[in-house]
Amino acid sequence: MWRWSDLGTVLVPLLRLYMCGIKVLLYQVFNKSFTLPVLPRQSGRVAIVTGGTRGMGFETARSLAHLGMHVIIAGNEPEEGAAAVGKIRQEDAEGKVEFVFLDLTSLKSVRQFVQKFKSRRLPLHVLVNNAGTMLVPELQTEDGFEFHFCLNYLGHFLLTNLLLDDLKKSGRPGRSSRIVNMSSATHYAGVINMDDLNRRACYSSHGAYAQSKLALVLFTYRLQEQLTSGGFSVSVSAVDPGMVDTALYDNLWSLAQALKKPVAKVLFRTPAEGASISILAAVSAEMEGVGACYLYNGERRPSSPLSYDAELQAELWKKSCQLCGLQEA
Structure with missing residues (x-):
């Protein structure tokens, strides 16, 4: 049952999120x-890219x-996946894609x-946890989790932990594996x-949505500390692509969706531009051995003060392990 006391719980995150969006757009107005x-070159190396069938994930893959990498596109739309693989192969990519x-x-x-x-x-040198969703109505997954929390964060938390041994074995000093x-x-x-x-x-x-994205940053810092x-x-990095013209915004309410279309053409990044930050973190020489950082527009930036709370990082890690049925490291 709706209560007036709930109004602030709904409005405050909405206003905070849109204020973040306005700040990003203003930055993008004045900065390319x-x-x-x-x-x-990445010949002989293997990468997994979640959500790699379209948008920034596709551009990353x-x-x-x-x-020259062997790229595994991981997604839940087989037809889109086949089309993405076919398109990359037609471009005569030097690496293998599937x-x-x-x-x-x-x-x-x-x-x-x-x-x-x-x-x-196979070895595993790069894991790009790219897949995500935004502003969907209240939904629960088959395991009973809130949809944003599971798709954006918890599923990636489990995926990363289950693949961690492969990433550890594949990395070496001077050429680390990267998440x-x-x-x-x-x-x-x-x-x-x-x-x-x-x-x-x-x-x-x-x-x-904002909670799921904060959880990813907390996870990044805690995991790097352990590694x-x-x-x-x-090395583990959190990346921020800015505001990018992708299907992620399809769930905006009607008026915002109508306003978004003309604004996006002028002010939003293209999917290729948004993907650049993931690619930088995944393979650039300048990011070798650099982890526990938050990257935006090619630079390391401070993340939110809350993301550096070591107790919160540890508490979220412990709870996530419990929810996934993992033994806490």
Whole structure:
């Protein structure tokens, strides 16, 4: 039942999120997208890109394949996957590209994907956790999780942890394996309610989305701390692509959707420009051995003060392990 006391719970995250959006747009008015440096060849290396069938994920997969990588596009739309693979192959990419089914809203599907990958005994040098959704109505996954929380964060948390041994074995000093987590400026508006991660007390799609993107940054920093203390050659970065003209905005309410279309053509980044930050983190020489950072427009930037809370990082990690049925590291 709706209560007037819930109004602030809904409006505050909405206003915070749109203020973040306005700040990003103003930045993009006065600053062009950065230009990628010359990137080293990636022949013989293997990458997994989630959500790689379209938008920024596709552009990331395409670029990595052109650098000579064996790219596995992981997604839940087989027809889109086949089309993406066909398009990259037609461009005479030097690397190999393929599609493998993965539904990040299903923990069972994540485990099946990992099992299938491990059975091939391939190395794994790059994992790009790109897939995401934004501002969907209140939905629960088959495991009972809030949709944004599971697709954007928890599914990637499980995927990364199950693939961590492969990433550790594939990295070496001077050429580390890399994990790239797709966050966004909305994480600055995010809060984590450890007692209600599924946001059942009072649902706000804006709050749920911002929470999922903040969770990815907290996860990035906690994971890098563990990897560094263990002496492993694996680096983890959170990246922010800015506001990019992709299908991510299809769930905006009607008026915002109408306003978005003309604005996007002028002020939003293209999917290729947005993907540049993921590609930079995944393979550039300047990011070798650099982890626990938040990247925006080609530069390391401070993330939200809340994202540096070590106690919150540890608490979220512990809770995520419990939710996924993982033994806490």
